[in-house]
Amino acid sequence: MTRTVLFVHQNFPGQYRHLAPALQARGDRVVAIGGPSSQPLPAIPLHRYDPLPPGGVPPCHPWAADFQTKILRAEAVARCLEALLKEGLRPDLVVGHPGWGELLVVKDLLPAVPVLHQVEFIYQLVGGDVGFDPEFADADWRPLARLRLRRATQLLALQDLDWGLAPTPWQASTVPAPYRQRLSVIHEGIDTAAIAPQGPARLQLQRAGLSFGPGDEVVSFVARNLEPYRGFHTFMRMLPRLQQLRPGAHVVIVGGDGVSYGAAPPGGGSWKEAMLRELGDALDRRRVHFVGRVPHPVLHELFRVTACHVYLTVPFVLSWSLLEAMSCGALVVGSATAPVQDVIEDGRNGLLVDFFDHRALAERLAAVLADPAGHAGLRREARRTVVDGFDLRRVCLPRQLELVDRLMAGSATQDGTAGER
Template sequence: MKILFVHQNFPGQYLHLARFLSADPNHEVVVITQRKAATLPRVKTIRYQPSRRVTPNLHHYLVDAEAGILNAQAVVRAALDLKRSGFVPDVMLGHNGWGEIWYLKEVYPQVPLLGYFEFFYHLRGADVDFDLEVSPPFDSGPRLRTKNLGNLMGLDAVDLGQCPTEWQKSLYPKRYQSLLHVMHEGVDTRAVTPDATAHLRIPNTDIDIACGDEIVTYVGRNLEPYRGFPQLMRSLPTILSQRPNARVLIVGGDEISYGARLPGGRTYKQALLSELGDSLDLNRVHFLGKVPYSVFLKILQVSCVHVYLTYPFVLSWSMLEAMSAGCVIVGSKTQPVEEVVRHGENGLLVDFFSPEQIADRVIDVLKEPRAFASLRHNARQTIVNHYDLQTICLPAHLQLLRMLADR
């Protein structure tokens, strides 16, 4: 089978699938991407760049749409060159988020296209109106409706789509939901496992920690409100004062992935450290920045309790990986988390906006870790039963690809 992937930051969500397909000599895999370091064995990589930047002073509603069009045009030029070279795929896959897949059918009209759809924007019932203390301006509604132009363009272009969770699918208009299949990328549960012998030297220190120590972990791509970083930080003075042997490992960068930036270029880490001042024992709070995947796994394996907080938004891979590693999850009672975590069965749910509840649940686990052994076991079993790469997710992807290719 000949497969064409399109993803500006390849491999992204396609890591496991592309790796599996490219390992089979019966498949020919080509990728169109912006990423310079996007390389996998036996994958032909074609890199593109949009021809120009977005028009200065363009109406701000249309910035994302024009950026998507520029990406889509550049991808089409790359696809035309590919077609002239004789490559005609049996199936095409691409992430819709940056517009890249919008015009692929102009080049390959008969080739089935599977799009990846992550989030349909809403003024109400998802992320925008989640914080009741922040009232979205009237402009938010028209702006978000316009932002969904890209989603609608993609839905019109594809033969089928995929969403990683049921909740994310539910955000799309009902008239399109029959196109969308719920398929998570999967967790490699053979690699992401509990390890009672795990130990780790905290990066940039001489402190050694091990599984069984009082270690609280938190992971985000960046440290920001959408992932509950302020609430985590405000819970720490209580946790650290009541558990004098506890340490907190915080993974994430200082940029913004989602939501608004602070004025003056301040980071949320700087703001929270200033707010909490001397109430926080910084000798036991370790900001690790972005870490290699091997270190990330060790962090999960030594974790006594893992805090995962999120707005009603895209569910992070890290929460599922933490469950696969046998962590006790203290998670926010928000829709993406509630789809996976059942309170008292495979994790603990708390009010996103309550540092007090977060602290209480974390302290409970630190005090009596053995009392939560069943939650650890059930958390991992949830991932093995529903999100395992080899037995659940990869076979589902392959079955859908074969179905599309045989159309």
């Protein structure tokens, strides 16, 4: 019997780039509802909703604006789903990300259909990203009040939770304790066959007229956008000391100039501009290369070439780039923060430093650059960590499919261990 799985994600395929095609390939019917920027996958019908109501967005209290945006999305998804149900759609399972409010009223249309939530991160009033970095702490009570209210839709989603799927243990720990018994920890998966050490690797920096290969003193840093949430300020403040210790080292920085999380620097502009102003002549810019955003294959080539990759983050969602760097056999120096410690054990499969200690970061990097052979074992263990725990085909996708099957069979909600790793 053919079963139907409905995906709901404002930026489809999002986290389901592998799961949705795998379900389709094995014979399930797969249908997707997504926002205006969603991208289709082959042979999977995509129905885009318009989150803007016909009469425009009504005025509301500023603190309620985020809630209203999510309610508008919930209503738009409901209208789209209602039309599909009238056309004969009968889902056996709904899979979606509750972060944008899209799943809030799905149960009112499909009360008997299980819903699998992608639980990426629940806002933390203490112990998470907010207030972690004292440089950006705000003594005013209003930002915390706004954060408390932003949790409303997340907590509503948990209340209706059939089952949740979190990518890492620490991200799962952000879920309030009463809901964790309905939660599986399964990462989306890394294609370790394709994202792997491969030779001969070569990185070309055309504007600088430079070419790097394995063995060159290259330090890499990657973030979607260069900002303090991913430790960009700490990384930049480290560079003058590193350049003193290793005068032949070059630094390649990948990332955009926008803001994904947090806020823009005081006075506007980008964090790159702000940090370059702060460092001034203390930094030799000839050895620091900002390359913006690059295609995925180029990023992997950088990971194969780099002598040391730096990954820093406040307590927040773990970036794919860390796991992909490790899968390519890169030696990672990361921040000793909870999301990174889920993956890296200091001295076994990478190195850890205090998020704020830019001097310690420089000295650790210099030690790695001075003795690459002595740190080769960390590279091997880094890749082994990803292959053993995060491989797409052998580990993550089979567990995701098993969890989907158990939910559609009605058994996962009666078994607190369904799909766990």
